[in-house]
Amino acid sequence: MDAPATPARESLRDWLQAPTANSPRQARAQVVWRGWLRLISNRAALAGLVVLALLVALAAVGPWLTPYSALGQDLGTRLQPPSALHWLGTDDLGRDILTRILHGARITLMMALLVAAIAGPVGLAVGATAGYLGGWFDIVSMRLVDIFLSFPSLILALAFVAALGPGIENAVIAISLSAWPPIARLARAEALTVRKSDYIAAARLQGASSMRLILKHVMPICLPSVVVRVTLNMAGIILTAAGLGFLGLGAQPPSPEWGAMLASGRQFMLTSWWLAATPGAAIMLVSLSFNLLGDGLRDVLDPRND
């Protein structure tokens, strides 16, 4: 290692580990740094994080890693078992499965992130507001949540997709609609525990408006458990997305979405196991790593574990 790099790194480490911070930036960086240390000291969380990071990297560059096209058909090489040419074999239309899995990773991750980006903030906002304000807003929004929660989420998503029409965008909307209510309920429970607390009362005495209290005081308290919940829900979101694809209501052929691949591989389950097994394994791997990461995040973020 070259000499100049070491002192710089040492000083960054000192800066992060200094017992007292001297600027807001340093104080915030120290909080993030300590959380990061705790996260990576949890082996399962680290494993989940590594797998997810690999997957994101593969999804980003994967299409350039294989010589095949995800959609190009070659009926001469259909249903080939895994070999040196086709590492994970080919499907019933002669398409390379590894290539399709890599392309499908983009779709799956994009869907999961979009759902999280819609359902997370919506659930957080509704739940924190309902929990803090109480009154009619709480009653109306929580009865709405009750209605949503009284259906199994896949059935609800199916109903929305049936109404909106099949397709990835509609699948994202449908899954988001079925994913926000549990998050809202969770955020409301957290908000209820803090609405009577002294620090909220103190902020009210400083003239803070309800809007400000919800955004700057209640939401930061709800946020950790919501982040953990969303991360743990990612597995369910991916399974729902794959389920919709499997039932033909999500991504449409020839899109290399994992659920749709699983569905088309089902017909060849007995003769060509790799058609269904590979997308199935991919779904399992991503779900598992999201679950592991979520568990680790819970250990890091949950104040009850301090």
Place this chain on the structure above:
Amino acid sequence: MSIPSLEIKNLSISFGVGRSGVLAVDRANFRVGSGEAFGIIGESGSGKSTILRAITGLHDNYDGDVLIDGQMAPRPRNRDFFKTVQMVFQDPYSSLHPRRMIRATLMEPLEIYGLDRRDARIAQALSDVGLAPEYAYRYPHQLSGGQRQRVAVARALLLEPRILLLDEPTSALDVSVQAGVLNVLNALRRARGLTYVMVSHDLRVVAHMCSRIAVMTHGRIVEELSVEDLRAQRAEEPYTRTLIAASRAAVTAD
């Protein structure tokens, strides 16, 4: 007597309604002059903290009047009111937002009221309560109880109020730390001519801080006396005598 800074007239506060309702404060009256330190003493559950929460408007369903400089306090309380009256809470472990940097907590009133020179004001407020400016970059869990309570005092004083309500400001602190916080409060009152209303169950703390004392039990103010009367044990009410005797016994036991 000139117009008092703070006056409570026939203040009654009850929790719940009908037969299950509890009358927490029963027709309380007192006046606090400008620059005076007024103490309310009583055992737990006597309703003394509830009076403070009613004054600040945190309990909004009270009967009776709260007057600031002879004017009725607006209901609900508005920003002008909070610029005049601030409160320090009992438990410094729960009165600071656990996930916000001290700087963010102190910045809040400055943002809400659109005040200028924010960093300078925060540094000044911290030094007023005896903390170095670097404490602004800490989180509450990095501070001791005494330091947290000093931060809470600094927060209450950032808006430069004239009346400060103190809800047992030292009861959650070690005895060794209590004196430090009380001295800071005393010095600030003298330097700025603040009006204090202090609630406590500790006679020694109230005697150290206040010039006039109201004794509360079961939601009623049973006696009002000066600190000299208290020291000379010229209490008329039997309850006050019991309280003084109990406190002396505790002091001797220490």
